[in-house]
Amino acid sequence: MPEPRDVSAGLLESAREDAAAARLIADAEVPDRIVGFHAQQAVEMFLKAVLARRGVGYERTHDIERLTSLVSDRGLEPPADVDELAQLTPWAVERRYGDPFDPEPLDRQWAVDLVGRTEDWAARAFAPSDG
Numbered sequence: 001m002p003e004p005r006d007v008s009a010g011l012l013e014s015a016r017e018d019a020a021a022a023r024l025i026a027d028a029e030v031p032d033r034i035v036g037f038h039a040q041q042a043v044e045m046f047l048k049a050v051l052a053r054r055g056v057g058y059e060r061t062h063d064i065e066r067l068t069s070l071v072s073d074r075g076l077e078p079p080a081d082v083d084e085l086a087q088l089t090p091w092a093v094e095r096r097y098g099d100p101f102d103p104e105p106l107d108r109q110w111a112v113d114l115v116g117r118t119e120d121w122a123a124r125a126f127a128p129s130d131g
Contacts, residue, residue, distance in 0.1 A: 015044075
């Protein structure tokens with residue numbers, strides 16, 4: 001069984017891939033659901049990577065609000081307000097399961113900015129400590 005840090009590194013890599021995809025297609029002529037999906041996946045995976053890095057277990061979920069609560073419960077400051085982060089959750093559910101939801105058009109710049117802030121937050125969690 002992989003060590004928790006191996007799992008966290010894999011999650012971090014997956015998150016960075018989805019972040020890159022979201023940034024790359026944000027200006028392309030692709031549906032919002034595709035951009036929203038990659039933005040949601042990136043934020044979800046960054047949260048899971050930091051939780052795994054800290055040795056915190058989590059259930060299989062796409063619920064960013066739940067993951068953010070786990071982050072806060074461990075005394076960590078989340079990368080953004082939980083309500084802001086949670087706005088991405090429906091983009092995973094609709095894309096993955098075809099659940100009907102009629103979202104407002106995705107503010108792609110906001111989504112990419114949120115992914116960037118979350119990526120920076122995760123990078124700080126993975127940075128070597130000075131002590």
